[in-house]
Amino acid sequence: MTxxxxxxxxxxxxxxxxxxxxxxxxxxxxxxxxxxRPMDFARPAVRRDGAFCxxxxxxxxxTTAELAARRDPATPANAPGWRVRALPNKYPAVLSHVDGTxxxxxxxxxxxxxxxxxxxxxSPEHFTSSSQLSAEQFADVxxxxxxxxxxxxxxxxxxxxxxFKNVGALSxxxxxxxxxxxxxxxxxxxTISDELASGASYYQRQRxxxxxxxxxxxxxxxxxxxxxxxxxxxxxxxxxRFSWETWILPRQHQSxxxxxxxxxxxxxxxxLRQILGQVEATLxxxxxxxxxxxxxxxxxxxxxxxxxxxILPRVTSVAGFEWGAGFAINTLSPEKAADMLRQAP
Amino acid sequence: MTxxxxxxxxxxxxxxxxxxxxxxxxxxxxxxxxxxRPMDFARPAVRRDGAFCxxxxxxxxxTTAELAARRDPATPANAPGWRVRALPNKYPAVLSHVDGTxxxxxxxxxxxxxxxxxxxxxSPEHFTSSSQLSAEQFADVxxxxxxxxxxxxxxxxxxxxxxFKNVGALSxxxxxxxxxxxxxxxxxxxTISDELASGASYYQRQRxxxxxxxxxxxxxxxxxxxxxxxxxxxxxxxxxRFSWETWILPRQHQSxxxxxxxxxxxxxxxxLRQILGQVEATLxxxxxxxxxxxxxxxxxxxxxxxxxxxILPRVTSVAGFEWGAGFAINTLSPEKAADMLRQAP
Numbered sequence: 001m002t003x004x005x006x007x008x009x010x011x012x013x014x015x016x017x018x019x020x021x022x023x024x025x026x027x028x029x030x031x032x033x034x035x036x037r038p039m040d041f042a043r044p045a046v047r048r049d050g051a052f053c054x055x056x057x058x059x060x061x062x063t064t065a066e067l068a069a070r071r072d073p074a075t076p077a078n079a080p081g082w083r084v085r086a087l088p089n090k091y092p093a094v095l096s097h098v099d100g101t102x103x104x105x106x107x108x109x110x111x112x113x114x115x116x117x118x119x120x121x122x123s124p125e126h127f128t129s130s131s132q133l134s135a136e137q138f139a140d141v142x143x144x145x146x147x148x149x150x151x152x153x154x155x156x157x158x159x160x161x162x163x164f165k166n167v168g169a170l171s172x173x174x175x176x177x178x179x180x181x182x183x184x185x186x187x188x189x190x191t192i193s194d195e196l197a198s199g200a201s202y203y204q205r206q207r208x209x210x211x212x213x214x215x216x217x218x219x220x221x222x223x224x225x226x227x228x229x230x231x232x233x234x235x236x237x238x239x240x241r242f243s244w245e246t247w248i249l250p251r252q253h254q255s256x257x258x259x260x261x262x263x264x265x266x267x268x269x270x271x272l273r274q275i276l277g278q279v280e281a282t283l284x285x286x287x288x289x290x291x292x293x294x295x296x297x298x299x300x301x302x303x304x305x306x307x308x309x310x311i312l313p314r315v316t317s318v319a320g321f322e323w324g325a326g327f328a329i330n331t332l333s334p335e336k337a338a339d340m341l342r343q344a345p
Numbered sequence: 346m347t348x349x350x351x352x353x354x355x356x357x358x359x360x361x362x363x364x365x366x367x368x369x370x371x372x373x374x375x376x377x378x379x380x381x382r383p384m385d386f387a388r389p390a391v392r393r394d395g396a397f398c399x400x401x402x403x404x405x406x407x408t409t410a411e412l413a414a415r416r417d418p419a420t421p422a423n424a425p426g427w428r429v430r431a432l433p434n435k436y437p438a439v440l441s442h443v444d445g446t447x448x449x450x451x452x453x454x455x456x457x458x459x460x461x462x463x464x465x466x467x468s469p470e471h472f473t474s475s476s477q478l479s480a481e482q483f484a485d486v487x488x489x490x491x492x493x494x495x496x497x498x499x500x501x502x503x504x505x506x507x508x509f510k511n512v513g514a515l516s517x518x519x520x521x522x523x524x525x526x527x528x529x530x531x532x533x534x535x536t537i538s539d540e541l542a543s544g545a546s547y548y549q550r551q552r553x554x555x556x557x558x559x560x561x562x563x564x565x566x567x568x569x570x571x572x573x574x575x576x577x578x579x580x581x582x583x584x585x586r587f588s589w590e591t592w593i594l595p596r597q598h599q600s601x602x603x604x605x606x607x608x609x610x611x612x613x614x615x616x617l618r619q620i621l622g623q624v625e626a627t628l629x630x631x632x633x634x635x636x637x638x639x640x641x642x643x644x645x646x647x648x649x650x651x652x653x654x655x656i657l658p659r660v661t662s663v664a665g666f667e668w669g670a671g672f673a674i675n676t677l678s679p680e681k682a683a684d685m686l687r688q689a690p
Contacts, residue, residue, distance in 0.1 A: 021584035022559055024539040028584040029674045093674045107555075107562050108583050164666055171666070183670075190671030194369040210452075214367055217452050238453045239366035239373040241668070291669045312669055321509055321516070323586070323668055324636040324657055325528075326535030329374045329438045 016095050016113025018187070027187050029113060031093040055177035057082070057124025064088045067118060068147050070140050084140040085121045086148050086182075092117035093183065096155075116152050116161075116184040120144050121177065128176045130167065130276040139269030141180065145292065146265065149258050152184045153297040160188050160296050168287025171314050180290075188296060195293065196305055203304035211306030212253050214238075224334045226278065226341045231264065232271040236334035236341070241312075241322075243332035244283060246341065248275060248309040255302040257294035272309070279313060281344035287314040361440050361458025363532070372532050374458065376438035400522035402427070402469025409433045412463060413492050415485050429485040430466045431493050431527075437462035438528065441500075461497050461506075461529040465489050466522065473521045475512065475621040484614030486525065490637065491610065493527055494603050498642040503529045505537060505641050513632025516659050525635075533641060540638065541650055548649035556651030557598050559583075569679050571623065571686045576609065577616040581679035581686070586657075586667075588677035589628060589686065593620060593654040600647035602639035617654070624658060626689035632659040 017030045054062035060078045068086040075081025094115025103110040122141050123133060133141070149161045165180035188196070202210035218224055218235045226234040226246055234248045248271065250264075260268070280286065294307040322328045362375045399407035405423045413431040420426025439460025448455040467486050468478060478486070494506045510525035533541070547555035563569055563580045571579040571591055579593045593616065595609075605613065625631065639652040667673045 019584040021582070021586075022555060023543050023582075024536060025543060026539070026584075027672050028586055029672065030678055031674055031676050107559055162670055164670070166666060185672075191369065191669065192671070194371070194671070198368050198370060210367060214452055237366070237368075239364040239371075241366075241373055289666050289669055291666070310669060321511060321634050321636070323673075324536065324634055324655060325507055325509070326537070326539070327372050327374065327530075328668075329376055331376050333375055 016093065016098060016115075017100065018111040018113055020109040022107045022109070026190055029093050029115075029185075031113065053126055053175075053177050055121045055175065055179060056126050063121075064090055068144060068151070070143060080124065082124060083137065084123070084144045086144050087119045087121065089117040089119045089181065094185065111186065114157055114186050116155070116158065116182065118148060118152075118182040120148070120180045120182070122179055127178045129280060130178065130273070131280050133178065133273065135266075135270040135273050137269075138273045139266045142260070142265045142269055142272070143262075145180075145182070146258050146260060148182055149294070152182065153258070155184070157186055158184045159298055160185050160192060161294075162189055162192075163292040165290045166287075167289075168285070168314065171287040171289045184297075192293060192296070196296075199302075199304040199306070209253050209304060209306055211249060211308070215249060215251060224338045226338050227271070227275060229267065229271055231267050234271070234275045236338040238334060240330055240332075240334040240337065241328035243315055243330055244279060244286075244313040244337045244341065245330075245334070246275060246279065246311045246337075248272060248311070249306060253303075253306060255295040255299075255305040255307060257292060257307045259301070275311065275341075278341045278344040279311060282340050283313055283315065288312060289314065361438065361443060361460075362445065363456040363458060365454040367452045367454075371535055374438050374460075374530075376458065398471055398520075398522050400466045400520065400524060401471050405430075408466075409435055413489060413496070415488060425469065427469060428482065429468070429489045431489050432464045432466065434462040434464045434526065439530065456531065459502055459531050461500070461503065461527065463493060463497075463527040465493070465525045465527070467524055472523045474625060475523065475618070476625050478523065478618065480611075480615040480618050482614075483618045484611045487605070487610045487614055487617070488607075490525075490527070491603050491605060494639070497527065497529045498603070500529070502531055504643055505530050505533050506639075507534055507537075508637040510635045511632075512634075513630070513659065516632040516634045529642075537638060537641070541641075544647075544649040544651070554598050554649060554651055556594060556653065560594060560596060569683045571683050572616070572620060574612065574616060576612050579616070579620045581683040583679060585675055585677075585679040585682065586673035588660055588675055589624060589631075589658040589682045590675075590679070591620060591624065591656040591682075591686065593617060593656070594651060598648075598651060600640040600644075600650040600652060602637060602652045604646070620656065620686075623686045623689040624656060627685050628658055628660065633657060634659065 019028050019030055021028065053059065057080050064087045066077050066085045066087055069077065069082040070084050071082035094113050094117050096116055098112040098114050100112025120141065123137055127133060145163050152158060152161050161182055161184040163180060163182050199210045215233055219233065224235045224238065226236060231251060232248060233251050234246055236245060237247050279288065288311060290309055290311045292309050295302050295305050364373050364375055366373065398404065402425050409432045411422050411430045411432055414422065414427040415429050416427035439458050439462050441461055443457040443459050445457025465486065468482055472478060490508050497503060497506050506527055506529040508525060508527050544555045560578055564578065569580045569583065571581060576596060577593060578596050579591055581590060582592050624633065633656060635654055635656045637654050640647050640650050
């Protein structure tokens with residue numbers, strides 16, 4: 001796709017564009033998928049009534065062409081026989097091929113809307129709740145996260161790949177068939193920048209990983225722990241922004257999710273299935289997001305960063321105020337939340 | 346209210362507590378209003394069916410005791426005859442009187458949940474849409490913002506007062522009777538810190554106000570302007586995070602909202618009424634937040650900051666991902682949004 005841009009500060013919006021807020025420095029993706037239909041990104045034209053779902057096995061001809069899949073080796077691409085598929089997002093927020101210009105006006109800074117936006121279909125069955133997936137299916141999903149991150153990071157224009165999942169209407173999910181997404185971007189998400197800066201500053205002072213020290217302190221205290229195995233830990237973070245917010249981390253220091261072995265993917269699949277099961281048992285039909293925070297594409301193994309998965313249940317709709325103000329109000333202590341999650345069947 | 350706390354890193358949550366995220370440095374308010382009822386803050390026990398509303402004129406005995414009001418001088422407090430009232434929030438996120446301890450553990454930093462949380466009832470009539478308010482009523486509402494900010498800033502423990510308004514279910518609003526809120530806090534909201542830092546850095550280089558320069562550039566470009574008067578300007582910001590996001594600013598440099606004269610309150614009331622009317626005409630029954638960004642309590646007039654009002658329409662529910670990732674995806678260009686708003690009747 002081409003984008004016409006004269007480079008002036010007030011160009012009409014291209015098909016997809018990064019813009020930097022002059023007041024906060026934060027980047028916004030302007031993703032004008034189709035003129036006059038601003039809801040398209042949030043609500044693709046997929047029916048929710050179960051009558052037809054393009055993500056179900058057998059309907060491969062109705063999706064974009066698959067980028068990767070875990071499937072029966074005897075089956076061809078874009079045909080049945082898969083367990084998990086990666087597809088280009090039909091309504092991408094960012095685009096691989098954009099001929100825009102870099103705009104460094106003093107006040108209005110923009111970049112072409114370069115990036116990668118993929119969808120991962122998590123099962124051929126029309127599952128709508130994570131608890132319907134087997135541990136093996138969870139491992140397949142994690143496998144495709146690793147596979148796609150490893151592939152996409154080879155694009156030198158991109159600095160970060162954010163894997164996330166929206167479940168339920170309050171989370172922003174637009175399709176009920178279980179899926180997750182990858183948004184790979186030329187700039188770091190602000191939360192990742194903040195975590196890297198905190199981690200680097202702590203390491204500078206202590207010569208230890210901040211995340212490893214928090215894990216040790218949480219294990220010693222115990223009250224915010226949701227579950228542990230030899231390899232994994234899940235806790236409700238001390239300053240949880242969302243009620244029942246739960247993080248999963250490897251107990252052994254590791255900065256980069258893509259360094260996980262197949263064996264680790266398997267045990268993480270079982271652990272993630274257990275934790276999401278506890279969340280869904282505590283909060284039936286809850287909407288939630290999860291976000292995979294891993295190291296940037298352009299770094300080697302980092303001593304001061306520690307990848308993790310953040311599960312953010314969405315039980316209230318207050319995030320507009322919180323996004324505008326920049327601090328969260330949480331009405332449930334993480335100690336109580338962890339206690340409830342531990343008691344889930 | 347008293348809070349028991351031994352000062353250890355893993356104390357049970359007090360009634361209200363500030364906690365700092367060790368990974369990002371951001372503060373979270375833990376507001377456990379009532380044990381086991383985490384929805385209380387979001388959903389006070391007020392019926393939405395119109396059968397009874399404690400905010401309506403005549404029902405003053407059902408609210409907390411008023412802190413200030415604009416009313417017929419012949420009428421006593423907490424009785425009919427008012428046009429706008431300020432009340433302590435019945436379900437406060439923060440509390441004026443908390444005997445907690447300051448906790449500076451290496452990883453788990455907390456402060457007592459000190460702050461002020463007030464509600465402003467915007468009319469004795471049971472209005473549910475801003476367009477039902479007259480320009481004079483808007484001026485009354487702005488008057489009470491100024492009055493309460495001036496009063497609350499005298500508490501030397503508090504650094505910031507954030508006035509905000511939630512309208513509609515998607516905004517987090519819990520009552521339909523028109524109201525807004527004040528949350529005054531011992532720390533700066535992250536968005537305000539970011540704006541102050543950008544403003545200071547720009548002023549350092551240019552010796553001019555960043556906001557004044559953006560206003561001039563927006564007026565010159567015109568395409569994102571929604572409306573102007575001699576005193577006020579409204580535009581959709583260049584890097585709008587929300588579709589139809591609209592900011593209102595004074596054209597003359599002014600950092601502190603509380604320095605507004607009565608005459609300015611009157612003209613701003615008319616202008617705000619017009620802009621919200623354009624938003625509601627473009628997006629019937631839309632949920633939205635607005636946020637008043639003004640200078641911190643502990644500063645004098647600032648050359649590098651410029652107060653403004655941010656109107657954030659809530660047409661999608663994607664903020665959970667955005668809050669977690671730290672960048673926004675907007676599917677409508679501010680140029681198109683401004684064009685639509687300009688054409689509203």
